[in-house]
Amino acid sequence: MRILVTGASGLLGLNFSLRFAAEQQVTGAVYSHAFTQAPFSMVMTDLSQERNVDELIEKSKPDLVINCAALANLEECQKKPQEARMLNGELPGWLAEKCDNLSIKLVHISTDAVFDGTKKGKYNEADIPKPLSVYAQSKLAGEQAVQQIDQDALVLRVNFYGFSSSGQRSLAEFFLHNLEDSIPVKGFTDVFFCPLYVMDMVEYLMQAVEKGLGGLYHLCSSESLSKYDFGLRIARIFNLDGALISPITVSDVDFIRAPRSKNLVLDTGKIEQALGKATPSQADGLARFYHDFQDGYAKKLQALI
Secondary structure, eight states: OEEEEETTTSHHHHHHHHHHTTTSEEEEEESSOOOTTOSSEEEEOOTTSHHHHHHHHHHHOOSEEEEOOOOOOHHHHHHOHHHHIIIIIIHHHHHHHHHHHHTOEEEEEEEGGGSOSOSSSOBOTTSOOOOOSHHHHHHHHHHHHHHHHOTTOEEEEEOEEOOOSSSOSSHHHHHHHHHHTTOOEEEESSOEEOOEEHHHHHHHHHHHHHTTOOEEEEESOSOOEEHHHHHHHHHHHTTOOGGGEEEEOGGGOOSOOSOOOSBOOBOOHHHHHHHTSOOOOHHHHHHHHHHHHHTTHHHHHHTTO
């Protein structure tokens, strides 16, 4: 299968490409971070231009497009709303139109942040989104554009962690590397989420494609916890000092501009039923995260630069 991955230098795009490079014909599209040592083809292009999107798909001739391209930093999106709306909102629509016209399967990656966090309990796919930040608003616009244009596209709302080429792309890396260096950090006790280890996510994503799933699904861990507790679990499994993590609430900080939802917990029942299995627990995901670190996977990614 010919697979085109947009945003292939990011956390999900890179890990997906590395996982399936030996089994599929993978092409990774990046804006400015091409890797010389990557085991898959890479193309540098500016996807904020619709003509470049058309040209990329026409040249790569994919059977499957995984759209991981996004401006994902919440604070950066607040500062650059036009850029956020272009990459997160308009680009998915361009991809959907091209894929729909050429009968190419599209998987679009969205986010748990589309909800305002006021619900008591888990959010399911039927709940009405109420995005708070520019990032969340632009991501909702993107998933809606895809669904309106391409009825066969698969839209996944996700939350994930893992290793990146920079070592700075996920909350897990933030906790791990700071604690390794004995640097005090803070963790929100009032923000709950259900992150999935990225190497588990790419497996479930591909299984969803192989099953022919289309429409909107929530893909994350089956278990939720606070961001503070997530940090403590990383400290525990890596035998680091959890006392370096200070418990705080969102209202305690003044260094963030983008509003955050406190409840980011998603119901994974729909995709679990479709795939016939539960998504991993936090213990299972973190155990694999630890094992991959011990196996040198993080250093492998950093060596790609």
